[in-house]
Amino acid sequence: MIRRDALLLGVSALFALATPGLAQTIPLTAEETELIRNIGAHNTAIRTMAGRFLQIDTNGGRVEGTFFLERPDKVRFRYNPPSREEIVSVGRGFYVLNRADRTYYAYPQDTIPLRQFLGDQIDLFRANIVGVASADGYMTITIVDETVAGTVEVSLVFDTETLDLAQWSLVEPNGTELTFSLYDVEKNVEIPRSFFYIDATYTAIDPANR
Template structure:
């Protein structure tokens, strides 16, 4: 795991000609039920975005090359996040409200992206951002019928990739939903997956979490991450 995976794009094209003439369309009632379920799920996700102001959790990250990293996630909406790696990974990822910083303490390098041009915008914004990111809902997977998947990408920056947030109903959470994690699909068609456990929501977080020790120019590299 040498650098932050590049964010890419996934374009799904659907043309009317792709439906054969002899293919029967689902009954109108069935289509309506599916649409109603999707709208309800979208409202639930919007409630989550509006109701969860902070989130703290353990994370497990699976990179496309098979590498696994672990750490602790701190999130404050809108615009703040910290991926604090707790294993031997010498990286730190911090968003300070405007900029996403990827800090490599091993080689003394900091790479920056405008936060609004990364897929994490869908996670760190509010419900109002979902429409601008062309968010769409999928319902369920075999064995996980209650799963809600929200996919989003920035139409103005499609090369930055697509993020899919995974939610499950959970009455123990303030908004009735639990964020299980997400996947990011990059321009190469490779997926980086992250899962969350041990979550705490709407607790006070220290403002120092959104800062970092800049390793550039240091004669001795250190792994201090705050």
């Protein structure tokens, strides 16, 4: 069973690369600085994305799903069965939907790091970068980020040739580690408007009662 907080942390982790925080203070080489700047510019230019993801937890549990993103302010993460949950961002809120009982609960968008990645500009230097490493054609950027659940350490892995985000992992405040990999990603594709819509028949519930 997927915890709903893990769903939100997963989304937060993916988009934490642009979360405002402490200015990065670790020393970077000129090559690292240029590559990080190019990664931000490359991802800023991607206006829509769609693809699949694989989530692996600390115990080896595997969950797959699909995602759709459109700038500004729209994203949808849909976990495959047996999970019945989705995360949707539309406008100023983030919503966790349960397709089984047709309910949802909401968080204000300004409490989730994802809000920054959904904007028009991505600047990794605005994040609290605590580590950078390169190996085997990939750059790993480690960020300490504040989320609704507490402090999370996020490691984002970028392909140094394509500049695309390939994988990310996060350590939750309770020490649990989750790893996410993206595949079959299509960029700058047309996404139906209905994908960023919450059915009016769904019932809102209080997050405190989830």
